[in-house]
Amino acid sequence: MAQFYSAKRRVTTRQIITVTVNDLDPFGQGVARHQGKALFVSGVLPQEQAEVVLVEDKKQYARAQVKRRLTDSPQRQAPRCPHFGVCGGCQQQHASVALQQQSKRAALARLMKREVDEVIAGVPWGYRRRARLSLNYQPKTQQLQMGFRQANAKAIVDVVQCPVLVPQLEALLPAVRECLSALSALRHLGHVELVQADNGPLMVLRHTAALPAGDREKLERFSQTHGLS
Known part of the structure; x- marks a missing residue:
């Protein structure tokens, strides 16, 4: 009988350690050192010290979650x-x-692997011209969720505002939610995409079933009212 070796999953104990972050990675995670390898911690900045809990321990790196921040940068x-x-x-x-x-x-x-020029940056807020918002109807609450996915999860964060969107799109969010919540086919909605084009805002609605005539009429009226294409 053939036997196959399967490496056991490395179990990480909920060890609490104190670290000092000295860098940020490209994704904004704090980078510290622990036992000679990189330790990635979200939410901590360079020069900050924090108590963290190890949640993943690999051969080349480890990850941790913040338990308590001790100093502020x-x-x-x-x-x-x-x-x-x-x-x-x-x-x-x-x-x-x-x-x-x-x-x-x-x-x-x-x-x-070379020096780069100084950063040429635009405004820090209100610059994003496109947003893809997930939609999910909740039967228990009879509410339509509309927002972005949670970090490292599939759950939807209900978004009521988004300051990185251009003001024209951010101002549309409440009206879009109200319009979509009034559709009879809201259980079949997948996501809505908003784009601020040079000639005005665009809206693309993804759905998994044909929309009734009444829903199409509501969307047409909404488009005319808000100048959508």
Whole structure:
């Protein structure tokens, strides 16, 4: 009888350690050192010390979650978005704009293995011209969820505002939610995509079943009212 070797999954104990972050990775995670290897910790900035819990321990690196932040970096700022930390759309709103640009410039230099020019940046808020929002009807609450996916999860974060969107699209969010919630086919909605084009806003609605005539009429009226294409 043939026998096959299967490596046992490495079990990580919920060990609490104190670390000092010295860098940010390209995804905005804090990078510290533990037992000679890189330790990635979301939500901690360079120069900050924190108590963290190991959640993944690999041969070359480890990951941890923050239990308690002990010090604050002068580059820390209050996130502007109320969904930050849960929503998977943004990773660095807790860092100053200068630190974000510095870390991204350093990441690009490492990738290209050469020096890069100074960052040419636009406005820090209201710059995103496209948003793809997931939709999911909840029978228990009889509510339509509309938002981005949670970080590292499939659950939807209900979005009521998004300060990185251009103001025209952010202002549309409540009206889009109200319109879609009134459709009879809301159980068959997949996602809605909003785009701010040069000639005005666009909306693309993905659905898994044909829309009744009444729903199509509601969408046409909504499009005319809000100048959508």
